[in-house]
Amino acid sequence: MTAEDTDYFDRLVDVDALAEFLTDKLGPTEDYDVYRHEEGHSNETLFVEWGGRELVIRRPPPGETADTAHDVLREYKVIDALQETDVPVPPTVAATDDHSIIGSDFYVMDRLRGEVLRDAEPETFANEDDRHRVGTELVDTLASIHELDYEAVGLCEFGRPEGYTQRQVDRWGKQLSWAFEVTTDEREVPVLREVGDWLQENCPEEHPQTLVHGDFKLDNVMFSSESPVDLIAVFDWEMSTLGDPRADLGWMLSYWREQSDQTTDREEFVSTFMTHPDYPSRTELVERWEDQTGYEFVHERFYRALAVYKLAGLGEMFFRRYLEGNSDDPMYPRMEQQVPELADRALRIIEGEEPL
The missing domain is CATH 3.90.1200.10 (Aminoglycoside phosphotransferase (APH), C-terminal lobe)
Known part of the structure; x- marks a missing residue:
């Protein structure tokens, strides 16, 4: 990771504050890591390893004024509402508007594994x-x-x-x-x-x-x-x-x-x-x-x-x-x-x- 990449990552997440938040929600773990998903072009996506559990965090880009396109709590609301329906969505974990944790609204969901078809078929x-x-x-x-x-x-x-x-x-x-x-x-x-x-x-x-x-x-x-x-x-x-x-x-x-x-x-x-x-x-x-x-x-x-x-x-x-x-x-x-x-x-x- 370059110095520029590190600076941007630090603007996205305070890893210690996030660990406190996740500990409160999921219990403690000694196996913890956070890294950025590079594919997104709107909201930012972070992958988290928490013990044996893989999580995804969604947050707006740093410095953006929240609008509909970056309203991650709105996104969480619909995904959470769809949990017990016929529409397949990832399991939700938690959401917060407390900016003291990572500097913005964010939500957490479980990470799923599978195939996303972009440039070619598997x-x-x-x-x-x-x-x-x-x-x-x-x-x-x-x-x-x-x-x-x-x-x-x-x-x-x-x-x-x-x-x-x-x-x-x-x-x-x-x-x-x-x-x-x-x-x-x-x-x-x-x-x-x-x-x-x-x-x-x-x-x-x-x-x-x-x-x-x-x-x-x-x-x-x-x-x-x-x-x-x-x-x-x-x-x-x-x-x-x-x-x-x-x-x-x-x-x-x-x-x-x-x-x-x-x-x-x-x-x-x-x-x-x-x-x-x-x-x-x-x-x-x-x-x-x-x-x-x-x-x-x-x-x-x-x-x-x-x-x-x-x-x-x-x-x-x-x-x-x-x-x-x-x-x-x-x-x-x-x-x-x-x-x-x-x-x-x-x-x-x-x-x-x-x-x-």
Whole structure:
């Protein structure tokens, strides 16, 4: 670990204060270690060894003012509420808003072991049955989120479901406007403005009201390591709220590619291994979701275009941060070309050139 890494780690956790907190909750141990998980891009994740028990701690980045995206106690609330439901989540341990321990709100849950699919499929999954199960387990779990009686588990005040979809369109339009303040000096993306106008004109006025995950995709879930594949946990609930389940489905589908889709060498957000014919098609996933939830995926071009528009918005914000010198992430400068390509993809969806 470099001196810079050590300094950042020390800003994330006071290991002695954390040990006192865990001792109070779990009892003492002589076997204790803490280290940082490097994969996260929003809230920070720490792994803890406590005796024979493996734990995970989630906390906001240091120095951030807490908002919805970094509200880890909100994330804990939904995971804790889902403990005895059909939605698979890690077992919760404790949460606190006492900043004297590690300098922020944080929560603790048990660590699970399994496979998170990002860039490639594990060799053990490389067969027809397990590939198909990856897709069906994914969409079945999304359906279980949308079928949940959120009032019965104490989440009736977890969000404002009315008008959720319109707020999504408005929010991401504002995010793009903020990014454009800087990025248009380098290049413009007029297609994104065209897509944004179409979304405003075609936003559904009514929608079902369910619990939504907000970032449901293949690399935010964990599968068992053995065959047959079983989805054992859903992670990253920081964007969850009460809203429109079709927006959740559209987001998941934006990451589920097919062999006929147009792709580029600069695809930063999406893996493509599911283009293998053993995986279910997007149409099959939608039909399965409709059968289980009883909802119809109406306005499908809107929801799929909205998802890609949001991906483009994320990329454009990354590009602004790069131009302002606020990030050294090597992915960020590539957004100069990636965002226009995402904008073109959203327009293809709108115009029916990238069908479901």
